[in-house]
Amino acid sequence: MKLMKCLMFASLAYSLPSTALPPPEASINVSNLGEAVLSISSANRISDWEPIDAQHVVLSLSPDERYLLTLKRQCGGLGWAQRIGVTMSNNTIWAVFDAVTTDGLQCPIERINRVTREQVDDLKI
Numbered sequence: 805m806k807l808m809k810c811l812m813f814a815s816l817a818y819s820l821p822s823t824a825l826p827p828p829e830a831s832i833n834v835s836n837l838g839e840a841v842l843s844i845s846s847a848n849r850i851s852d853w854e855p856i857d858a859q860h861v862v863l864s865l866s867p868d869e870r871y872l873l874t875l876k877r878q879c880g881g882l883g884w885a886q887r888i889g890v891t892m893s894n895n896t897i898w899a900v901f902d903a904v905t906t907d908g909l910q911c912p913i914e915r916i917n918r919v920t921r922e923q924v925d926d927l928k929i
Contacts, residue, residue: 832860832927837872838918844871844897847890855882856927861904862919863890863897870924872917873897879904879911 844863852864858878863871873890882888882904889905890897903910919927 832856832874837923838920841871841916841918842899844916846895847892847897848895850890853888854924855885856924858882860927861888862924862927867921870919870921872919872924872927873904873913874915874917875904876912876914879906879909881907881909882911 844865846865847863849865850863851866854862854864856862856872858880859875861873861875861882863873865871885906887906891902891905891910892898893901897913897916899913899916901913903912905911
């Protein structure tokens with residue numbers, strides 16, 4: 805009976821529609837974006853964040869200062885997280901050394917690009 809319940813649950817879960825995550829770098833060509841930087845200083849001034857997809861998030865430090873973080877891999881909870889964390893050293897976020905954290909996951913940062921509001925709007929699908 806226990807096995808029957810497990811099989812019924814598995815078949816029900818398999819038949820439910822799912823939301824597929826876009827493949828990494830599918831729609832974002834980082835070479836067309838702003839300047840690549842090694843770090844973000846004064847990162848304690850982060851005022852807002854915005855997920856672009858499961859592998860990219862934009863951090864805003866001021867209305868005119870935004871950075872696109874490209875993660876090394878897809879970060880599953882990024883799309884629906886209400887809060888994220890970012891590791892840093894001495895108020896500085898470093899590409900390759902730091903990570904975005906959400907729901908207990910640590911997603912290492914591969915690249916940081918300085919971007920404008922217009923570039924962020926263009927990234928959204």
